[in-house]
Amino acid sequence: xxTFNRFLSIPIGFIFLFSASQVFAKGPVKAESIDQLMKIYxxxxxxxxxxLVVENGTLLFKSGYGYAxxxxxxxxxxDTKFRLGSITKQFTSMLIMQLVxxxxxxxxxxxSNYLDYYRKDTGTKITIHQLLNHTSGIPSYTGFTGFFKxxxxxxxxxxxxxxxxxxxxxxxxxxxxxxxxxxxxxxxxGILEKVTGKSYAKLLExxxxxxxxxxxxxxxxxxxxxxxxxxxxxxxxNGYVNASYLDMSIPYAAGSLYASAEDxxxxxxxxxxxxxxxKELMQxxxxxxxxxxxxxxxxxxxEINEVEKVMVSHGGGINGFNTLINRMINDQHMIVLLxxxxxxxxxxxxxxxxxxxxxxKVEMPKKPVFNALLKEYSEKGLQSGxxxxxxxxxxxxxxxxxNTLNRLGYELMGMEKFExxxxxxxxxxxxxxxxxxTYDSLAEGYMNHGNNEKAVQYYKKTLELSPENPNAVQQLxxxxxx
Numbered sequence: 467x468x469t470f471n472r473f474l475s476i477p478i479g480f481i482f483l484f485s486a487s488q489v490f491a492k493g494p495v496k497a498e499s500i501d502q503l504m505k506i507y508x509x510x511x512x513x514x515x516x517x518l519v520v521e522n523g524t525l526l527f528k529s530g531y532g533y534a535x536x537x538x539x540x541x542x543x544x545d546t547k548f549r550l551g552s553i554t555k556q557f558t559s560m561l562i563m564q565l566v567x568x569x570x571x572x573x574x575x576x577x578s579n580y581l582d583y584y585r586k587d588t589g590t591k592i593t594i595h596q597l598l599n600h601t602s603g604i605p606s607y608t609g610f611t612g613f614f615k616x617x618x619x620x621x622x623x624x625x626x627x628x629x630x631x632x633x634x635x636x637x638x639x640x641x642x643x644x645x646x647x648x649x650x651x652x653x654x655x656g657i658l659e660k661v662t663g664k665s666y667a668k669l670l671e672x673x674x675x676x677x678x679x680x681x682x683x684x685x686x687x688x689x690x691x692x693x694x695x696x697x698x699x700x701x702x703x704n705g706y707v708n709a710s711y712l713d714m715s716i717p718y719a720a721g722s723l724y725a726s727a728e729d730x731x732x733x734x735x736x737x738x739x740x741x742x743x744x745k746e747l748m749q750x751x752x753x754x755x756x757x758x759x760x761x762x763x764x765x766x767x768x769e770i771n772e773v774e775k776v777m778v779s780h781g782g783g784i785n786g787f788n789t790l791i792n793r794m795i796n797d798q799h800m801i802v803l804l805x806x807x808x809x810x811x812x813x814x815x816x817x818x819x820x821x822x823x824x825x826x827k828v829e830m831p832k833k834p835v836f837n838a839l840l841k842e843y844s845e846k847g848l849q850s851g852x853x854x855x856x857x858x859x860x861x862x863x864x865x866x867x868x869n870t871l872n873r874l875g876y877e878l879m880g881m882e883k884f885e886x887x888x889x890x891x892x893x894x895x896x897x898x899x900x901x902x903x904t905y906d907s908l909a910e911g912y913m914n915h916g917n918n919e920k921a922v923q924y925y926k927k928t929l930e931l932s933p934e935n936p937n938a939v940q941q942l943x944x945x946x947x948x
Contacts, residue, residue: 497527499822503830504531507815510834515696515805516542518727520734521823523798528727534696534806536706545726547682547695548804550789551782554723555651559598559762561658561669563747570661573598573750580657583625585633592640594657597650598761603636606647614710621715624656624666644756648720651762655719666719678736682726686714695724696806698786706807709786721784727802730791734800737793752778752795770824783809792816799823832865839874843886851886855893868898872907884915902932913941922947 500519507513514532518525530542565571571580571594578589588604596602607613610631622630632649655666662669667685675683682694688711698709714722725733736742743751754765763778775796782789790803790812801819803812814831821828835858843851858864871894879887891908898904909924922945928938942948 496521496822499828500527500819501529503818503822503828504529504815507811507831508532510831511701512810512831512834513803513805513815514542514699514807515548515803516544516546516727517804517819518544518731518800518802519819519823520731520798520800523735523738525731532807534694536697536699542696542806543694544728545682545694546804547692547724547726548789548806549686549696549698549782549784549787550723550725550804551717551721551784551787552648553725553780553782553789553791554717554719554721556762556780557670557674557723558651558654558658558666558719559751560742561666561673562594562598562654563743563751563761564673565658565661567744567747571657577653577657580660581625581628581653583629584653588633588636591636594654596640597654599755599759600644600647600650601641601756602647602650603638603640603643603645604632604647604649604653605634605637606645606649607631607652608648614712618710618712618716621713623715624652624659624718627715627718628653628656644759646759648717651720652718658719670723674742677741678732680725680729680732682729683733684724685722686724688714692724694726696787696804698784698806698808700786700808709808712785717784721782727804730802731800734791734793738798770826781812788812790816792820794820794823832863832867835864835866836870836874839890840877843874843878843890844881844883848886848889852889852893855890859897866897868894868901868904871897872903875907875911879911879914884911887911888915900931902928902935902938905931906935906938909938909941913945918945921945 497519500517504513504517508531516530517528519527528544530544530546532542534540534542534546562571566573573595574593576590577592577594577597578584578586581589592602592604613631617631632653637645658666658669664672670685674680684692686692686695699706700709737748740748751761752763752765753760758765760778763780765776765778767774767776769775775794777792777794779790779792786806786808788805788809790801792801794800799820801816803815805812811831818828839851839855839858842854855866859866871890875887875890875894878890888908888911891904891911894904895908905924905927909921909928912918912924913921922942925938925942925945925947928935929942932938
């Protein structure tokens with residue numbers, strides 16, 4: 467089954483060696499280790515952007531890798547401005563909580579108290595609290611079939627968009643289930659504007675960015691000239707292309723902001739104070755609800771050297787960008803990763819930087835093989851491809867992860883190279899025999915190649931490992947097997 471994002475193909479040989487880094491006096495060895503780690507990720511085509519690391523509340527390291535603009539070869543730097551995607555949500559939740567502190571919004575109130583045009587049958591059942599923690603039950607508009615292809619280039623006013631795309635029938639009873647939801651945060655933006663009579667962008671400026679002097683942050687729009695703004699790119703098999711256009715009224719309060727890594731350091735420091743919000747309401751933001759999600763933040767506990775720690779974090783993904791902010795609040799550490807070449811392994815990168823901070827073992831990234839294998843299988847044929855993958859496997863140090871091989875198989879299947887795709891899926895089964903998804907993909911490969919008998923065999927194997935696997939159940943029905 468397809469479990470990959472189409473923006474994750476890793477190019478080989480399309481490498482930028484530029485690295486503008488700054489190492490600070492405190493923890494120079496750690497800073498140098500972070501820089502060396504990031505240079506390898508960049509060399510392997512796994513990171514292109516800005517990094518900022520804080521240790522014990524003090525700036526330890528900041529650096530830019532690769533280009534903010536590839537056409538003009540303008541390098542990334544710590545003050546480069548990146549689209550943040552869903553990191554926006556923590557700023558939206560801050561604005562809501564500020565209005566809560568002023569008595570203008572109540573968390574237990576239904577959303578229909580604030581948006582009189584919202585449908586009453588569901589709007590009276592959903593609270594502000596449930597919008598903030600993704601338990602509203604409202605379907606997320608970004609999950610609608612064909613939405614980005616058909617709608618994402620067109621501008622909308624918030625109320626028009628909410629009526630059209632954020633008012634569908636509920637998927638579950640509000641408060642009963644966590645389901646990540648962009649519609650809920652879009653609605654929160656509409657509520658902010660309705661309650662204050664000001665635009666969402668103006669509220670951000672007046673209530674957060676100006677007080678904190680975050681001059682490199684704002685609501686991103688296509689039209690204005692914004693100095694030091696990074697362009698967004700998407701990975702393709704032979705390099706990069708410019709990211710698809712997205713009208714920024716679409717992500718709105720769920721994902722429309724831009725900021726620099728340096729400004730996110732300023733934001734981090736403010737969250738340890740009561741400059742924007744009282745300690746009590748700040749704690750409410752960081753209180754985990756279902757699936758350990760608070761208000762615009764994920765919260766989790768973990769152990770480092772047998773000491774319990776708490777991390778509050780959030781990632782973001784939007785056309786041509788993906789981002790991550792991890793705050794280890796016990797020690798006032800922070801890791802910011804802003805990337806402008808589509809999806810990449812930011813959680814993995816952050817984990818290794820975290821290991822450097824705590825003096826733990828650091829694992830270097832494995833060499834990408836996707837493009838090399840794709841070229842070998844597609845241009846030189848099945849046997850040559852099989853020989854190369856066996857060589858990589860034997861030598862070690864190469865990225866033969868389950869997801870990598872799965873993506874490769876589907877890429878080959880899309881080229882109608884079914885025997886080659888099946889070969890890759892079979893190798894994935896060999897490497898990961900306990901994964902239901904490897905058998906599911908192999909079954910799909912056989913089905914697309916017209917071998918229904920083999921398809922049934924491997925869909926049944928999928929169900930042995932994952933009895934309720936919906937794709938396997940559905941495909942077996944199509945194949946006439948109950």
